[in-house]
Amino acid sequence: MKMTFRWYGASDPVTLENIRQIPKMSGIVSAVYSVPVGEIWGEQDISEVANQAARNGLLFEVVESVPVHEDIKLGLPSRDILIDNFCENIRRLSAVGVKCICYNFMPVFDWLRSDLKKKLPDGSNALSYDDATVLSLDPLKSELSLPGWDESYTKDGLTALMEKYSSITEEKLWENFAYFINKIVPVCEQCDVNMAIHPDDPPWGIFGLPRIITGLESYRKMLKINDSTRNGITLCFGSLGADPQNDIENIIKEIGCKYIHFVHARNIKITGERCFEESAHPSDCGSIDMYALLKALHAGGFDGFIRPDHGRMIWGETGRAGYGLYDRALGSVYLTGLWEAIVKGYEQ
Numbered sequence: 001m002k003m004t005f006r007w008y009g010a011s012d013p014v015t016l017e018n019i020r021q022i023p024k025m026s027g028i029v030s031a032v033y034s035v036p037v038g039e040i041w042g043e044q045d046i047s048e049v050a051n052q053a054a055r056n057g058l059l060f061e062v063v064e065s066v067p068v069h070e071d072i073k074l075g076l077p078s079r080d081i082l083i084d085n086f087c088e089n090i091r092r093l094s095a096v097g098v099k100c101i102c103y104n105f106m107p108v109f110d111w112l113r114s115d116l117k118k119k120l121p122d123g124s125n126a127l128s129y130d131d132a133t134v135l136s137l138d139p140l141k142s143e144l145s146l147p148g149w150d151e152s153y154t155k156d157g158l159t160a161l162m163e164k165y166s167s168i169t170e171e172k173l174w175e176n177f178a179y180f181i182n183k184i185v186p187v188c189e190q191c192d193v194n195m196a197i198h199p200d201d202p203p204w205g206i207f208g209l210p211r212i213i214t215g216l217e218s219y220r221k222m223l224k225i226n227d228s229t230r231n232g233i234t235l236c237f238g239s240l241g242a243d244p245q246n247d248i249e250n251i252i253k254e255i256g257c258k259y260i261h262f263v264h265a266r267n268i269k270i271t272g273e274r275c276f277e278e279s280a281h282p283s284d285c286g287s288i289d290m291y292a293l294l295k296a297l298h299a300g301g302f303d304g305f306i307r308p309d310h311g312r313m314i315w316g317e318t319g320r321a322g323y324g325l326y327d328r329a330l331g332s333v334y335l336t337g338l339w340e341a342i343v344k345g346y347e348q
């Protein structure tokens, strides 16, 4: 298991100097953020991320994310050139030592929360989700915007895009996923890069848009389309765990660690039906048994990348919601400790 930490580049208030001081930190999870979705990333921009990491004793082996253009998800004729661009990004990332690319296939909206600063009883704050609040909003009319929304859409642009999705059923989205992944996998084979799809967050349909990566059945379907280990997953405890029907331990056993390239370890506390708040990482702080999940990963021979996922804002820290330094660093050390105990317990 290699411990990693997400870093948003030069604008991130959390510095690489901060990250390297977290015990047992192997590398960063980052991306080139300056290039519009669908375009080819500059070789210099990519090298710069790797060089900055290296100067701080950190590896750059995981990218999160190379975003998938909406035209690919929609299956429009323009997808072929966009997929070619995606393949070129895989080649360029591989050239600097990237081994794993996290991505998602969620239409229009990325992760969604109803509150970025839900006050917790201990005075910290965290991201939270309340289904009723989210559903009460009309994304086309509301002046409000939710975290995870791409602010670059104009109202008209968003209306046009939502309109295009009106004919996209789940089945059609699966077909478009299959078209995409079947073109990507051969390039991954050549480049020794693993694709790791992130589950939809939350794992259910929003605003009438289809969402397809929601649990075990999705993974079965995905591997039926292409069973190359390059067609793997990012196992995100918090995203999958938002649906209590998801038995994550069983998912690990069923699909096997050879398909799990990246783990987002995060705890959430389920506070109602389709309601949750993000909690501190230890098992007792939320609804997810972190020990059981790490144990299942160890038993399955997991040797991929892991990162603490979102953290709370504690000790007065301000910054990017969910991505402060302190609570994620605590999470990282907790996960490292759990892993050491599991490994040593197993060896005895």
Ligand SMILES: [Mn+2]
Binding pocket: 198, 236, 239, 264, 309
């Ligand atoms: Mn995640």
